[in-house]
Structures are given as C-alpha cells and as structure tokens.
Amino acid sequence: MPKKVTAVLSAALLAVPLAACGGNAEQPANAITVWTEENLPDRLDVQKGIVAEFTKKTGIKVNLVGVAEDQFSQIVTAAAAAEKLPDVIGALPLAAVRELEANDLLDTATAGKVVDGLGRGTFSARALELDTSDGKLLAVPSDGWAQLILYRKDLFAKAGLAPPDTYEALEAAAAKLNTGGTAGITLAIAPKDSFTAQSFEHVALADGCELVDKTGNVTLSSPQCVRAFAFYAKLARSYSVKGIQDVDSTRATYFAGKAAMMIWSSFILDELAGLRDDAMPSCKECAGDKEWLAKSTGVVTALKGPDGAAPAQYGEIVSWAVTRDANKDASAQWISYVMNEGYEKWIGMAPEGKFPTRKGFEDKWNKLPAGVTTKKPLASVYPPEVLDALRKSPDTFARWGIPQGQGKLVGATMGELPVPKALSGVVDGSLTPEAAASQAKTDVETIKRGLHE
Secondary structure, three states, X not given: OOOOOOOEEOHHHHOOOHHHOOOOOOOOOOEEEEEEOOOOHHHHHHHHHHHHHHHHHHOOEEEEEEEEOOOXXXXXXXXXXXXXXXXXXXXXXXXXXXXXXXXXXXXXXXXXXXXXXXXXXXXXXXXHHHOEEOOEEOOEEEEXXXXXXXXEHHHHHHHOOOOOOEHHHHHHHHHHHOEOOEEOOEOOOOOOOHHHHHHHHHHHHHOOOOOEOOOOOEXXXXXXXXXXXXXXXXXXXXXXXXXOOOHHHHHHHHHOOOEOEEEEEHHHHHHHOOOOOOOOOOOHHHHOOOOHHHHOEEXXXXXXXXXXXXXXXXXXEEEEEEEOOOOHHHHHHHHHHHOOOOHHHHHOOOHHHOEEOEOOOHHHHHHOEEOOOOOEEHHHOOOHHHHHHHHHHHHHEEOOOOOOOOHHHHHHHHHHOHHHHHHHHHHOOOOOHHHHHHHHXXXXXXXXXXXXX
8 A cells, every 4th residue: 555655763773772873974984874664574674685785796784774654754853963864765755855855854966876877768757857856856766656547347348438547438437337236436535544635636636736836835726626626526426335435445345346446556456466365356256266356457547637738647756865964975886786786676575566667677577476475476467558557657647746846745734634624525515626625725725834833
C-alpha cells in the first residue's frame, strides 16, 4: 500500500542517541551514514547485501539506518539542529524532498552530478521534473509506484465497452456494469483514510484540478475541481458499493468478483495474482485458478477528464537525497552504485511498487520475482501490454502541490485530510460539489497558515 508522506526513525534506531545518527564530523573519510525508508526487515536485508557489495568494490563503509514513515519532520529537524544529519536519505517521497529543500538541508549539486554521470537521458523525464525546483535537481529519483484503474476485461468485452481511460468511458462503464450482484465500481470514500485522498487526487488531476497555483494560492474551488468532486461523488453514490468504503473494503469487493472496476495502487498487483496468502482473490472462478482475476483484469494508468489538458495519474516518485553536510564524493559513489550495479536488487525488493525510473532496466524488471508467500515474476501473470503501461507510468505522474514547491503543505493535508472530509459530504448529500470544493479550499488555507505561524 502507499505510505504516508512523513517518516520517523525505526524502533531500533530510537534506542540509539540522536547524536549517533549522522556523525559526519566523526566518521572516517571513507564512511557515510545512509537513512532508508525501505525499513521492512526483508528489504533491509536486501540493502545490507547491496552495502556489502558496494563496500567491497569501493572501500567506502556505509552505516545503514532503517527509517519508518511517521514523524520525519521532527526527526530530521532535530538531526539538523544537532549537526548530525545523515549523508544520504533514500526512498524519500516527493513531499519530503520538498520539505528538505524548504529547510535548506539539501546538497543539490551532488544530486545533479550523479544524474549527469549516469546520463540524464537514462531517467524518466517526468521523474526528473518532479524532483526539480527552479531548474535545479533536488534529488535523484530512484523508482515509483502508481495509482491505477483496474477493470474486468471479460465484463468490458462482453458489454462492448472501451477501456475506462476518460471520465466519459469510466462513467459509461460504471453505469452499464452496475447490475445484479456486481457494482459498476468500488470506490474509497472513507473521510479519515489517506487512500481516499489519493484516489480522489488521481481523478481530480485528470481534469486539471490543482491544489494550488504557481504562486501557492489554494485553487480547490476552481471549476475543474468542482467537476471532479461532482464526478467522483456520482460514481460513489450511484455505482459503487453502499456504505463507507476504504482501502481494505474496495480491495475485498473487487477480489470477491463483486465490482467491475476499482481504483487502487500498483502494490495490489502481487495480491491480485494470488502471491500473498494474507490477501487472496476470493471470486468463484478464483477457487480453481488463483491467477484468474489477475488474468481477467485490465489496467489503465493515466485518466483524462473533459477539462484536462492531457491524461494524468497520481503516482509517487521516491528519491535519494544528499544532505547539505554530506561526504559529497562518497555519497555520490553510493547513489551511483545503487542506481546502476545495485539497481536490479533495489527495485527487486518489491517490483509491483518500484517501477524503474531509469531506462534500460525494463527486461530485468519484467523478470524480477514479486509476491510474499509465493514468488513469481509479474511477466508470468500479466500480459506484455500491461507491463509496458506500468513501466511507462512514471512518465505521466502528476501531483498536487509538488511542482509548485508546496511539499510541506501536501504533507500536512495528508495528515488532516480536508479533501476526503468534503468529498464524503457530497456523497452523503449534505454538501453540493460547489460547497465541498469551497470547504476544502478554506480548510487547506487554514492548514497553510498554520505552517507559517
């Protein structure tokens, strides 16, 4: 599942005094400290293997520290105040990169040097753009996960429907397939669930609805945003499952074969293929073939609304950031190594949620084993056209507030969730789309003022 934007040091690290976290001034010249938000035990083991190979090749020692996503702002601020920043921070979400930029904690020159050394043309142009501010590259984009529209190819084919890649096609399919015991779509509307915010942003971006304009003014009451509120609420009210649907219930409904479409992140791809015993498809056809639902599912990456200039989708790019006090040369060597010789192992930690942002790794990514209980390459389950669309999806990623330099505001809104709250009001009929958009705008403006107090 997509994670929250902020981060906190893991329990293992909290046992260590903060002064030991960075230690740049106390480290040997051939040593660096690396924080990583890929902190699950199995993923840390993979990274320790990469570290061992890197140290053997370069002689540079790496103090690898696992970081959990919870209270990143407080931890990094304390480390900066104590002059104990790590040299490098990995798997950082876009909003966290912008927060480091706002607090002048980044060494952008080294990030640019790494990308130039690897070749800018070998990176997703959009990933680089999302990591760029005022023409300056802030961090090195390492990989990404995507928000997707998943749909039942068999039901669409039988009904003669086009893939749901536009507002019009999505609504037409939801209406036609909302029959009997099958919902046209299962859609998150839980007001206190960040997944609702992510799902709505995916739909809103498609119609050109933005959180803020270029100057930072909140724009949620724009005509495009009003249309997005109205469209999403209509889908949820008229064609989705009744009741408060969230990240778990939407997945369960689709897995049971009770919905023709859903919006979910790419992290569902291994579960959909029956590779996790704790989240298995339960449709009647799945009993005889646990891969049936995956093979019967089509994937739409970018969506386009009537007001949208181009198809867009919500997605997260995570990056390697070099801090302002880093050992520049050693940090550059480490990131270059992970993004080249160690890259296959890096993205192989969870290929369904780590689409490569570097070109030339497509074939390797196809063959990387996904799953938990069972390991199997995604290419053995999903057809080439699906994998091709997934690999290319970072090129169409869009995000609220990030290009406008409002990463800290984005993080705060994901904590307080004003948009899902307003959206739920439209769904239950207590708010019009116009009132919901106005309420969301006011709430976000209040959050923004609080950040500057």
